[in-house]
Amino acid sequence: MPVSRLSRSLLILVLLAGMPSLVRAAQQPAEPLPLPASGVLGVEDAQLVPEFWISRLEQPDAVVLTPADIQAANARLLRLEPSLHDLAALPDTLSRQAVLGWIGGVSRLPGDPLFDEEGQRYPAAMAAGWQQSLALDRVPERVTPRFGLIVRRAPLRTFPTELRAFAAPGDVDIDRFQETAEFPGTPVAVVHESADGRWLFVLSPRYAAWVQRDFVALGARAAVLDYATRTPFRIVTGARVESVYTPEVPQVSRLEFDMTTRLPLATWLAPDQPVNGQTAYAAWPVTLPARGPDGELVFQPALIRKNADTADGYLPYTRANLIRQAFKFLGERYGWGHDFDGRDCSGFVSEVYGSLGVLLPRNTSRQAASPGLVHRSFGPGDGHAARLAAVQALQVGDLVFIPGHVMLVIGHLHGQPYVIHDVAGMRYRRADGTLADIKLNAVSVTPLLPLLFNDGAPLVDRMTSIVRVRH
Template sequence: MRHPLAAACLVLLLPMGAALHAREMAVPPSGVIGVGAEQLDPAFWLRQAPSPDAVVLDAATIAARNAKLLQVDPSMHDLQALPATLERAQVLKWIQDLSRRPTHELYDEAGRSVPAATLDALLPSLALDQVPATQKTRYGLVVKRAALRSFPTSLRVFSHKGDTDIDRFQETAEFPGTPVAIVHASQDGRWLFVVSPRYAAWVERDAIAEGSREQVLGYADKAPYRVVTGATERTVYTREQPGVSQLQLDMGTRVPLAQGLAADQPVNGQHAYSSWTLELPVRQADGSLAFSPALLQKNTDSAADYLPLTHANLIRQAFKFLGERYGWGHAYDARDCSGFVSDVYRSMGVQMPRNTSAQAVSPGLEHTLFTDKDSRAVREKAIDALQIGDLIYIPGHVMMMLGRIDGEPYVIHDTNGLSYRQDGAMRRVQLNEVSVTPLRPLMFNDTQRYIDRMTSIVRIR
């Protein structure tokens, strides 16, 4: 996910050069070539996986890799390493790297051109003249699933009339309990510019509770804890504590268990014997950080630790998102292509950069890079060597290797749609969801396959 090439990442093309594959693969009533009901069941892929339960990386190795990622990947931010005082130049760089006035025409949700005056007004809203020469480093915790934006505005803008899915001001989302550094506020005071481990962007002030460095950075290390292993889960409704009522927790979110509570006493008006009692951050009226118990039913999908990194778990976790609507920048309470693969791996404790552009080349990940000089034979050899869980990148898009049918590789990915040529005619199927598709026939344009435009293969090993 990243702006300039995003539209290209969402369409799968299969022209004349792949006609052989199209003829060999069945086209079911859905129109999704090569995919029937069997392929939509994770059990189908588990049966074919060699040694599906073998541990690929143990927890200690994963922790070491995560620590290295923070140190060597420029898209990541090690909050532990931030100085006690931030310089104006650093804060301006964070903001100006992101918040650049758009130079191309944009449209609103009604398909009307966004006036130049509206775009011009975005720059004063940044209040860059109010960034002090130095400032004490402040910290906070995200208290609810929160959108991170290019500018301090809720205005949704789009590159094309009628395209109301890809909001160009939507960057990503952060989840409850994520630590951030608070470095600036918008002109109207309603937005904060924050730096999280994987992103730096604008977020609405009411999504952040400010606390001490020790409170904020220590929260992630609290134990015991639960890890959300379902696609999304929600805390139990509570009238008594609205801030933690039906709170969405996405896959991979780690939340500590509350300590020191009497086992026979109610939590927020409800007995806790059939639920896990979590400790969640809440924002007090003055914006400061506090913590509240919240209940997560024991019949929801969570675990006492991150799942083992195995091929079986990669398949199972990916399929928990099957059919979820595509959400650019984690919009629609969902996720996009890079958010999908990173959330799957996060449930096994593996941290990754947020966007495809960073994931594909991260010095903290094991990757094979491809350039225009690499021949088709070199690329085909790499495709033949793909393993379950490998991540395949083309400009602006990422897919996860799922398995093979009669030697042909299949992937699972969050995509807008696919097109293929059948009996000489182009057929397009709008997907807009996490989908299973074949890989080899997919084309980037009328002359190049996805494989021809492949930029990287990342293997978490």
């Protein structure tokens, strides 16, 4: 989110049919882009499977970064990136100033009016109530953080409210109070409560925002941090898997786990011991956090079917794995801040890389500019030719940033790079000069060139950064 958190992935991409002067300027062969019945310029059905792109690569299974390389890169990012929180390194007490800084960093009202789901404008008194619910006057001079684990997919919010807020009447896709979501087993540090006590302000490893108390099981600091590092474990490598249905323990029945969720194995169970009334021989017994009668942290066994898309560790970082992981989300509806049980552009790329063990910041603004990542930044002094040359030199796995959006490069075709990204839509000029508007609103494959930004400028002239997840 290079401009603001409200700009994430809202751009409309504008494409010109054929291969215009942008590509000729880069001395690439001019190839016309196909225009299928879908209207998605440059993309035919054959391109919608990962093997199409993998087959075009040399040594697609070569390891790009070893586990040791990734561990070192993650440690560097955690040390240098201010949006990340090393919960294990938090002191026993925090200053009031630090807590107010975290809350103030997210709980800000936009300057423009906000509307409810019926298209009615929220009155000023409502906004005042949201501010009062923060209970900032109750933050003491020294705060002792409490610790907990997320027990089910949990929305993290701008303010401690379930009310949805939209920028315009009828624009109900983008809830301005939705920040992100955390998955079961994510550790959090609780540093404040809302005025009514129903909401907690938490630090997760990659975010700081409000979450409903019922999504968090509070426990001893050591127990919470230990759970996040337990071995052995399974990593969810599919877009989404769920635990086996169990009426005996409803809290862990059919829980959804998104890609990157880490599930410690329940090694304390005997191999022939039934789990929640069911044999475990065809499933992985895992340990899940749950809430006790008073919201305290308890652990429950559950089952994940062995034919579900999980792995016994992070996948090797190869270009083939990266492409396969990205395509597991193809066609998923766009979900601002992980809304609609989906994800947005920065959530998409961070979970794809996360399944390989690679840590990225949560939002595009930090992904694009983090001092902990290898990136090339672009500014007013970078001319069109230099930007275009950088685009034509893109490699599989590179992340391309423009204001409010990130794209993942998957290969080259028709003389230009192609990307997969979670995006609102695209527009392109037909042969007769008219504009075609295509609403994508999903994880989609598109060509990168020739794109125009919202203001009509070539996309390459609006790039803010290219990040290459390498040494």
